Amino acid sequence: MELFYGQNLIEFAERFNSDENCMEYLAQIKWKNGFKCLKCGHSRSQIRHNHSRTCNKCSHTESATANTLFHKVKFGIRKAFFICFEMSTTTKSLSASYVGDRFGVTEKTARLFMHKVREGMKSSGNNPMEVMFMSMSL
Numbered sequence: 001m002e003l004f005y006g007q008n009l010i011e012f013a014e015r016f017n018s019d020e021n022c023m024e025y026l027a028q029i030k031w032k033n034g035f036k037c038l039k040c041g042h043s044r045s046q047i048r049h050n051h052s053r054t055c056n057k058c059s060h061t062e063s064a065t066a067n068t069l070f071h072k073v074k075f076g077i078r079k080a081f082f083i084c085f086e087m088s089t090t091t092k093s094l095s096a097s098y099v100g101d102r103f104g105v106t107e108k109t110a111r112l113f114m115h116k117v118r119e120g121m122k123s124s125g126n127n128p129m130e131v132m133f134m135s136m137s138l
């Protein structure tokens with residue numbers, strides 16, 4: 001599993017070319033050290049078609065987005081990935097209205113999501129691309 005690094009938009013767009021693709025990436029990173037059930041601590045699971053996992057012992061299902069920045073994102077995970085990418089690769093401070101226009105979401109939606117991303121970056125201070133996928137336990 002390769003983490004995506006770099007600032008190349010074309011490479012990013014090719015790497016993350018569908019929601020499915022983004023979910024798979026998220027799941028691979030989330031469980032890179034193996035599955036551990038949040039409810040019972042069991043380590044064996046079944047992988048479901050949407051990349052969520054169901055505990056073999058208690059049947060608790062955890063989605064790839066649970067406890068991440070991307071949880072319950074309504075505008076689609078791929079868009080969310082792109083907004084993160086934009087935020088992590090620009091040196092300018094982005095406004096919510098600009099992000100809204102660029103990614104086809106409302107200004108309010110953009111503001112809420114950007115707030116989550118910034119909070120995550122603040123709390124970790126790591127490489128933004130790592131923050132985006134790994135340290136985002138909001």
Ligand SMILES: [Zn+2]
Nearest residue numbers: 037040055058
């Ligand atoms: Zn369990």
